[in-house]
Amino acid sequence: MRKTSLIMLGAFLGAGTSMVATQTDFLSGPRAVAASAETYRQLSLFGDVFEKVRTDYVEKPDESKMIEAAVNGMLTSLDPHSSYMDAKAFRDMQTTTRGEFGGLGIEVTMEDGLIKVVTPIDDTPAAKAGLLANDIITQIDDDQVQGLTLNQAVDKMRGPVNSSVKLKITRKESKDPIDVTLTRDVIKIKPVRSKIEGGDVAYIRLTQFNEQTFDGMRAAIDKLTGEIGADKIKGYIVDLRNNPGGLLDQAVMVSDAFLDRGEIVSTRGRNPDETQRFSAKAGDLTKGKPIVVLVNGGSASASEIVAGALQDHKRATIMGTRSFGKGSVQSIIPLGGSGALRLTTARYYTPSGRSIQAKGIEPDVEVTQDVPDELKGKDETKGEAGLKGHLKQKDTDERGGSSAYVPPDPAKDKQLISAVDFLHGIQKGAANGTPAPQQQKPSLPN
Numbered sequence: 525m526r527k528t529s530l531i532m533l534g535a536f537l538g539a540g541t542s543m544v545a546t547q548t549d550f551l552s553g554p555r556a557v558a559a560s561a562e563t564y565r566q567l568s569l570f571g572d573v574f575e576k577v578r579t580d581y582v583e584k585p586d587e588s589k590m591i592e593a594a595v596n597g598m599l600t601s602l603d604p605h606s607s608y609m610d611a612k613a614f615r616d617m618q619t620t621t622r623g624e625f626g627g628l629g630i631e632v633t634m635e636d637g638l639i640k641v642v643t644p645i646d647d648t649p650a651a652k653a654g655l656l657a658n659d660i661i662t663q664i665d666d667d668q669v670q671g672l673t674l675n676q677a678v679d680k681m682r683g684p685v686n687s688s689v690k691l692k693i694t695r696k697e698s699k700d701p702i703d704v705t706l707t708r709d710v711i712k713i714k715p716v717r718s719k720i721e722g723g724d725v726a727y728i729r730l731t732q733f734n735e736q737t738f739d740g741m742r743a744a745i746d747k748l749t750g751e752i753g754a755d756k757i758k759g760y761i762v763d764l765r766n767n768p769g770g771l772l773d774q775a776v777m778v779s780d781a782f783l784d785r786g787e788i789v790s791t792r793g794r795n796p797d798e799t800q801r802f803s804a805k806a807g808d809l810t811k812g813k814p815i816v817v818l819v820n821g822g823s824a825s826a827s828e829i830v831a832g833a834l835q836d837h838k839r840a841t842i843m844g845t846r847s848f849g850k851g852s853v854q855s856i857i858p859l860g861g862s863g864a865l866r867l868t869t870a871r872y873y874t875p876s877g878r879s880i881q882a883k884g885i886e887p888d889v890e891v892t893q894d895v896p897d898e899l900k901g902k903d904e905t906k907g908e909a910g911l912k913g914h915l916k917q918k919d920t921d922e923r924g925g926s927s928a929y930v931p932p933d934p935a936k937d938k939q940l941i942s943a944v945d946f947l948h949g950i951q952k953g954a955a956n957g958t959p960a961p962q963q964q965k966p967s968l969p970n
C-alpha cells in the first residue's frame with residue numbers, strides 16, 4: 525500500500541505558521557500501464573533535447589536542475605496541485621503533518637525585506653528569552669538576514685533540539701540592538717484554540733489538521749464543557765475560517781466526534797477499485813448539542829470535508845461565506861532519498877455524493893464581514909475555480925472564491941457574533957445573516 529495525501533497549497537514556515545495542508549489516505553499500489561509507441565517517440569525527443577542543451581548551451585548547465593525542472597514542468601502542466609518535492613520540501617511537509625519540529629517557537633513574517641516577529645509561542649525558547657511581537661531579526665548566528673527569503677531565514681533558525689542559535693534583534697523601545705542566545709527545543713504547533721463566548725457557548729478554533737488536532741479538540745471540548753457545565757452549555761462553535769486543511773484521518777476523526785453514524789467522506793479515483801469510504805462510529809462528544817461551523821474563502825480541503833459531512837448530515841449549521849472549493853486528492857509518493865511526487869489521483873465527495881471541486885461549500889446562513897477600506901478588494905480569495913489548470917467540474921457551475929477576512933477584534937467579528945446569537949436563539953435581520961442562495965440540500969442516500 526502506498527501512503528498518499530490530500531494537499532492544499534501553502535508555505536510552511538518552521539519557525540512560524542502558514543502551512544501546507546496534508547491529508548493522509550491509502551490508495552492501491554501503482555498499476556503498470558503500457559505506453560504507446562508515440563509516447564516512447566516523445567520520450568526519445570526529450571532525450572535528444574536534453575543532450576543538445578547539455579552539450580551546446582552557452583554555459584555548462586546543472587544537469588540535475590534541468591531534470592528536476594522538466595519533471596516539475598510535466599507535473600504542473602496537469603493541475604495546480606501536482607508537483608515534485610525535493611528532499612527538503614518533502615521533509616518540510618512531513619514536519620507540517622507531525623505538528624512538531626526543533627526550533628525556537630516564534631511566528632515570523634517578512635515585511636519590507638525584514639524578518640519580523642509576529643508573536644512568540646507560549647512556553648518556548650523564544651518566549652522564555654523575552655522576544656516580543658514586532659521585534660525585527662537582523663542577524664542569525666552573525667549572518668545578515670537582509671537578502672534572505674523568509675524560508676531561508678526560517679531554515680537557519682530551525683535545527684536539532686538542544687543546539688543553540690544567536691539572534692540580533694532591533695526593537696522600537698531600544699536604541700541599541702539586542703543579542704539573544706537561545707537553545708532550540710521541540711516546538712509543537714497547537715492547532716486548537718478555545719474559549720467561552722457569551723458565558724455559555726464553547727468556541728473552538730481549528731487552525732489546521734495535523735497529528736495534534738483531534739486530541740486537542742477533544743481536550744478543548746472536555747475543558748469548556750466542564751467550565752460552563754454540561755447542563756448550561758448552549759452549543760459549540762467550530763471555527764474553520766482560513767484553515768487550509770490537513771491530515772485526512774484527523775478530518776475524519778473531527779467529523780466523527782459530532783456524528784453517531786453515517787458516511788463522512790469518500791474518495792474516488794480513475795479506477796473503481798480505488799474508491800474508499802470513511803464512516804462515523806457511535807458516540808457524539810457534544811451529546812447532541814447544537815453546532816455552528818464557521819467557514820470562509822480560506823477554508824479548504826480537510827476543512828471542507830468536515831463542513832460538508834456535518835452539513836449533509838444536518839448535524840451543524842454552516843455559517844459564513846463560500847469555502848475555497850478544493851475537492852481533489854494528491855498521492856504523496858516517496859522517491860527514495862530524492863524527495864517525493866505529489867500527484868492528483870482522485871476526487872473526494874461529501875456523504876450525499878457532492879463533489880465540491882471548484883465550487884466550495886455554500887453556507888446555510890451567509891454572513892459577510894465588514895472589510896476595512898484599505899483591504900477592500902484584497903480580501904477575496906481566488907478559490908479553486910480561479911487557479912489556472914484546475915480540475916473542471918462537469919455539469920456544474922463553478923464558483924470563485926469569497927472573502928477570507930476575519931477581524932482581529934472579536935467585537936467586530938460579525939460571523940462570530942452571528943454564531944453566538946444563533947446558538948442563543950436570537951434571529952437577526954439581513955444585515956447580519958441571511959439564508960445562503962443555494963439549492964435545497966440533497967438528502968442522504970438510504
